[in-house]
Structures are given as C-alpha cells and as structure tokens.
Amino acid sequence: MASKPETTAVFSAGIVQGVALVTFPAASTIFTSSSYYGLSSTAYGAMFLPQAVMAIAASLLGTGFTRRWGIKRVYLIGLIANLAAMLLLVLSQFVMSNQTLAYGILLLATTSLGIGFGLTVPSLNTFAAAFFPQTVDKAVLGLNALLGLGTALAPLFVAIFIGYFVWWGLPVLVAVLLLALLLFCMRLPLRAGALDAAPEQTTKTIRPSRFWIFAAFALLYGIVETLNGNWATLYMSSDLGASTAVASLALTAFWGMVTVGRVLFAAIEKQFPEQRTYHLLPFVTAVAFIIIALLPTGSPYLGVLLFGLAGLGCSALLPLTISFGQKELTVMATAVAGTLIAAYQMGYGIAAFGVGSLLQHTSLSLNTIYGLGSIVAFVLAGLSFVVARRETST
Template sequence: MTARAQTTVVDLAGVVQGIVLVTIPALSSILTDPGHYALTSAQYGVMFAPQVVAAIAAALAGAGLARRHGTHAVYLAGLACSLVSMVLLLASAAVMHQQHVAYPLLLAATAFLGAGFGLAVPALNSLAAAFHPANVDRAVLILNALLGLGTALAPVFVAVFVGLGYWWGLPILSTLLLIALLAVSARLPMHSGARSAAAATGGPLPARFWLYLAFALLYGICETVNGNWAQLDMTTSVGASTTTAALALTAFWAMVTLGRLLFAAITRWLPARATFHLLPFALAGVFVIIAALPRGHDVQGVLAFGAAGLCCSALLPLTISFGQGELTGLSATVAGGVIAAYQLGYGIAAFGAGPLVSAGTPLSHLYAIAAFVAIAMGLLSFAVAHRRRSPRTLHPTPAPAHAPITRTG
C-alpha cells in the first residue's frame, strides 16, 4: 500500500470513527421516545457509564498495548470494538419494546463504543504522525478535523433517516462503514516508531500534572452537556422538532471542528494562551443564553449550540499542548491522563445529569449549572497556563510511544 493510500485510509478512519462515536447520542430523541425505547432521562444518562469506564481503561492501557503488540493491532482492535457496538445497537432495535432485553444490549453497546474510542482514536493519531514524520502537526491537525467532521455528520444522517422513517439507518450505515474500513485496514502496514523514553514516571507525579487533569475534567462536563443533552433540550425546553434538534447538535460538532481550524490559523493575532483564557468565559455566557431560551425560538437555539461548539473547540487540544510543553518528561503520561480525566468529566455530565432531570430539574437549569462549571474552568485556566508560552499548534506532536492524544469533541 502506498504512502498516499495509507494516509487516505487513516483520514477516512477518522471520519468513520467520528460518525460512530456520535451515533448513539445522536439517537437520544429515539431512545427516550415512548413509542420506541421509552427510556427515562436517568436511564439514558446511566447508559453512558460503561462507555466512560471502558474508554478510560482503554486510553490508559493503549500505550502499553501498542508497545507490546504494535499500533496497527491496537487500531484494528479499536475498529472491531466499534463494530461490535453498532451490531449490539442494531440488535437492541429489534427488541426495543422489551426494555428488559433492549437496555442491557444498549449498555453493552456503549461499553464497546468506549473501548473502541479509547483504542482506535489514539492509534489513529500515532499512525498519522508515523506516515508524515516531516510534517506531524499538519497530519494530526487534518486527522482531528476529519474526526470532527464525522461527529458533525452523524446528526445529519439521523435527521435524514428519521425523515425517511428508518431511524436505524444510521447504525446500519456505521456498521457497513466499519466493515469496509476493517477490510481495507487489515492490509495497512505499521510504521515502526521510536520507543518511549518516558514510559514510566519513576516517582510521584508533580502537582502541575493534576491541574491539567482538573481542567480536562471540567471541560469534559461542559462538552458533554452539549453533545449528549442538546437534542433533548431543544425538543423539551425549546419545543423544536426532531429534525431541528438534530441540526442543533450538528451545529455544535461542526463548530467544534471549524473552531479548531480557525484558532490554529489566527494564533499570530490571538495567542493560544489568550484563547485558552477567553473561551471558557465565552462558553459560560453561551450556557446562560441556552438556559434562557424560550419555547419557539428554534433558530436561536441552533445558533446558540453552534456558538457553544466554537467556544469548546480549542480547549482540549490546548490542554494537551500546554501539558506536554511544560511536563516534557511525562509527555505520554500527560496525554493519557488528560484523556482519562476528560472521559471522567464526560461520565459526570452523561449519566450524572440523568437523575437530576428525572427528579424534575428542567434541562434549562442544567445549562445554568454548566455556566458555573465553565466559569470555574476559566478561572483554572490561569493556573494551568500561568506564564506559559503559547504552543505553536493546537494539536501537539504525539508522544513517540503512540500515547493517547485526543478526540475531537
């Protein structure tokens, strides 16, 4: 397989993995619809607990598995886990009115989805870097943008398939894409990379390391309040149609992707450190707007969630950039730790919000609470990036041990 073909496969894998990653959250209105799965808000939230646990475990174990078995094998294992997730989701659709059978299948599906993300996405970052050793930053930037493109496409596909009356068309599409990708990727050769010089810390981690993890945790909460609950907020609080709600989620993920490209392009005029300080406070303001949206303001809701995506866009990549730039001897540990903390924040927002909503807390209040989380993140940004020079790129060079780097959301 030529170098160009290798790059094409990795880039396509980024798009497919992005679609798969958002397939289940994009179906939130179907999962909670009394005419379909009829999940309560609490059940919908708890459904993501296995995903979080599996993703954290895979992200932390990924570097070691790559050293023993190779990044190519880890990448294929991640795709296989994602494929199992989609098959389980389709199996649940066949018995969705038998909740005692469908719900365990959904829990298993999210568990495999988390494992697939934790294995495949870091491996993709490593492969992109290995295929372009002379231009790593650009290769990883393109890959992460394509991951974001996939996350933005998933809600669009949901809207199309729901409009056609075949909501299960998205998991079928994801399954077919993964099968094709596995077939092609099996022939993808692995470029050998340098072994890690910092596989083990050899001592206690510095206090600064935990500041980066705390910031990533808060960011995970803020991103997931949008990524997992935007559609339900649009349909229940704003009174929007399922199609419009899907458009709002698409706007969020699309702006996450475009924002990363934008802030990478304007670093000459707006230093990355200033971006890191400003975006959390801007996000807090957007959350206040979302919380105050009255019923019938569908267009304003779509625009607000798009603005939230822009505010989220650069924060996670910059967290890893600053961390790897400061703690140079712990590059792999920083990347894996930040991703694990991000996933923990994802879990708090994904299944922690469910009981609040089921207890009668309006979703609009959830966004008001998220505004305070964003403010706390903004204040913490001054400690995280205190007197740090702005990194040259929003997407840092991957650690040589093929450590987990980042996801797009």
C-alpha cells in the same frame, strides 16, 4: 516519514470515529420515545455509563497494551470494538418490544463503543503527533477537526434516516465504513516511532502536579462538552418546543462549529497563538450557556445558534490540551493522549449520567443545569491560564 496511505487512514478514521461516537446521543429522541425504546431520563443517561467506564479503562490501559502489542494492533482492536457497538445497536431495534432485553443490548453496545473510543482516539492522536513532529499542534487540531466533522454529520444522518423511518440506517452505515477502514488499515505499517523513542531521548522529569492540572482541565471539559453533545437534542425538544429535525440541527450546529473552530484556529495559529485561543474559548462557552439557560419556550432557532456558539467555544480545547501535554510532559508523551482522554471520559460520564439523575430525582430543569454549566466553563477559563501559562517547549 509516514506514507500517504497511512496519513489518509488515520485522518479518515477520525471522521468515522466521530460519527460513531455521536450515533447514540444523536438518536436520543428515539431512545426516549414511547414509540421506540421508551427510556426515562435516568435510563438514557445511565446508558452512557459503561461507555465512559470502558473508555477510561481502555485509555489508561492502552499505553501498556501498546508497549506489549504495538500501536497498530491496539488501534485495530479499537476499530473492531467500534464495529461491534454499531452491530449491537442495530440488533437492539429488533427486540424493542422487550425493553429489558433491548436495554441490555444497548448497554453492551455502549460498552463496546467505550472500548473502541478509548483505544482508537489516543492511538489516532499519537499517530498524528508522530507523523508531523514539527507541527504537532496543527496536526492534532487537524485530526480533531475531522473527528468533529464526523460528530457533526451524525445528527444530520439521523434526521435523514428518521425521515425515511429507518433510524437504524446510521449504525448500518457506520458499520460498513468501519469494516472498510479496518480492512484498509490491516495492510499498512502504522508506526509511531518518533514518540515511542521520546522517553529515551529526554532528560526532563515528570512533574505530577502539572499532569493533574492537565487531567483536571480535561475532566471539566468533558462535562462541558457532554452537556451539549448528549443533552442538546432533548433540551431543544422538551424545553424549547423544537421539532425532531430542528433539535437534530442544534446538535449539528454544535459539532459543526466544533469542527469549524478547530480548522480556523489551526489556520490562524501564527496570527492568533494557541495559548490565546486556549484562554479565550472557555469564556465563549460560558456566555453561550448563560444565554441558553435564559431562552424562553418557542425559540428553537435561537437555540440552534447558541449551541453553535457553544461548539465554537469547545472547539480547540481538548486537542490543544493533548498537544500541550505531549510537548510539556515529554517523559510520558506516549501516555499523555490516553490518560487525558480517560480524564475527559470521566467528565463525560459525570455529565451523561449525572444530568439524567438530576432531571429524574430533583426539581432541576435542563435550563437550570445549563446555567450551572456556565460555572464549570468559567472554572475552565481560570484553569486555562494555569495549563497554558507559558509557551510550551518541545
């Protein structure tokens, strides 16, 4: 049975990790502004490639590291990597006049963030499932709701700090929170014994085809989420003519509704089962993308509402994929979170870098890309009936 300090540490870490994750895309207008870093769309998108690659590697290797070092040590290393990312981001703003050097530091920062995310988030999901074995779905949804809360706060903080001409205040704030969390967690046992014991207690066999279906869903979800999380701010400012504050509000609306959706669907799981939620939400995202693609210039506030709708559509999909996987693929329960996070990060990398390249080297615009994103969302909708085709059993 986990102690109250342990559960507090894990769920607090979800919030802090959420803020850290969105610190970079929340500052997209800073990175692409000629007054600051002056990055092109391709350079901005490529900035997230090391993050995706290292998050994938860390997520996949994390299970082996956990067996060798224990989950607590892996989790603490993840926090340290997140802290390094924030410090490097702060450092980069002192050398903005040297674009090559500044960009190199930014790449190191996103590399560190990828390692931090890839080690921390699977550990947190494993902790949540182990701490609440009788209510795994609700625990994982709750953790990811707090992660979503952190992602919603990041663009708000960026807008505030930009208003005071100290945009770098956000990574400083996150660094302080990470350091405090690290010192607090070092004193706690932080074990996930229930899931560690799962492989020896089950006679089920792994069905590779089922795992790859889960992984495909996570990858496609990563594409859909990143179209919102990394490109909404730029779309709002460049295509809809929004101010920096309103563009940040769109990103806040997206992540805020991600959080609201996770809390809502965890609360109504008895009246509205998780499988039904899982089948419905991709259609919500697809509809939001179609309308976003058709928005005329000069309609930024409608854009804010639609990105909020897209956030609701994305809300419960990834945490439910993880919890469904942990319950069905019990032989590899401790590896499910890490491998699905890796697949999700593959989708993240495809959308983060791919969209930048499409904008730079083709005649496609962001509204066209959002229209294409609706197709991905519809594929997700179809795949959801394969992933959650029946009640998953414990």
